[in-house]
């Protein structure tokens with residue numbers, strides 16, 4: 144029997160929650176998994192679908208306030224499943240709109256209260272200015288993180304989560320405390336679109352490693368030569384450099 148090297152990526156609500164190129168995160172995970180000799184399987188979950196079994200990585204993107212309203216009920220019934228998986232160390236990447244809904248709530252600028260699923264100890268309040276533009280942040284775990292933000296929600300973290308990074312350019316979670324995103328267990332949450340992973344492969348590799356360790360007990364990429372590895376990292380390096388030169 145051949146060795147099982149499949150890793151299943153689940154994209155949450157791609158219909159409503161997938162703006163500013165967030166789908167690119169799945170493409171990067173897929174491609175890097177292949178480079179490491181794993182076999183990626185991608186599934187989508189939209190409202191009303193049956194939640195698939197044996198998921199290894201969960202990815203969710205951003206969306207308009209109206210999209211967040213559309214998925215809110217369905218997300219509530221998924222809450223126990225997602226909470227259980229997050230507590231169990233399943234790697235997850237959630238961006239902007241879904242990041243907000245992984246917290247306790249998002250109160251929109253119009254005053255609508257969209258309940259979150261409380262995986263992350265944080266809350267979000269819609270403001271009357273949109274925070275828009277390129278962002279540079281720095282994280283101890285992942286180094287410089289580049290991306291693009293566009294949100295009205297301002298997120299404030301509680302003591303149960305750590306920020307993903309510290310802002311150097313742009314706003315991130317809010318206009319007050321220079322934090323960006325959140326980290327909890329193997330959940331990585333960020334306001335950054337663009338998409339995030341093509342420019343920040345360290346985060347992609349973190350998700351992949353955690354998924355492989357959780358499923359197989361270890362992360363064992365196929366061995367590659369130095370030249371081969373340099374070739375593979377060339378495009379993401381170019382993307383990082385290009386992103387770093389963009390004005391706010």
Ligand SMILES: NC(=O)CC[C@H](N)C(=O)O
Nearest residue numbers: 205206208239240295296
């Ligand atoms: N880019 C997004 O996902 C936006 C999220 C949310 N609708 C906000 O404006 O804050």
